[in-house]
Amino acid sequence: MFDCDCCGECCRHLNLSPLYADLDRGDGVCRYLVGNLCSIYDERPVLCRVDECYTRYFQKYMSLEEYYRRNKEVCRRLKQEK
Numbered sequence: 001m002f003d004c005d006c007c008g009e010c011c012r013h014l015n016l017s018p019l020y021a022d023l024d025r026g027d028g029v030c031r032y033l034v035g036n037l038c039s040i041y042d043e044r045p046v047l048c049r050v051d052e053c054y055t056r057y058f059q060k061y062m063s064l065e066e067y068y069r070r071n072k073e074v075c076r077r078l079k080q081e082k
Contacts, residue, residue: 011032
């Protein structure tokens, strides 16, 4: 399982990808973000579920370790821009 520290930075930068346009409240922040947490966590879209997203879309192209590494790198970069 992906080790998330619940900083919320990924949910504050939805404008960086058109895949998340439906969740963007207009300023790049997810409309379901409350503080640093998702208010619809149990019902969140597949694109917001790191492990399920890997299984559905990326496992044919990279290992789970590589996928986690890439996600953690993006997370690190978003935190640095804060």
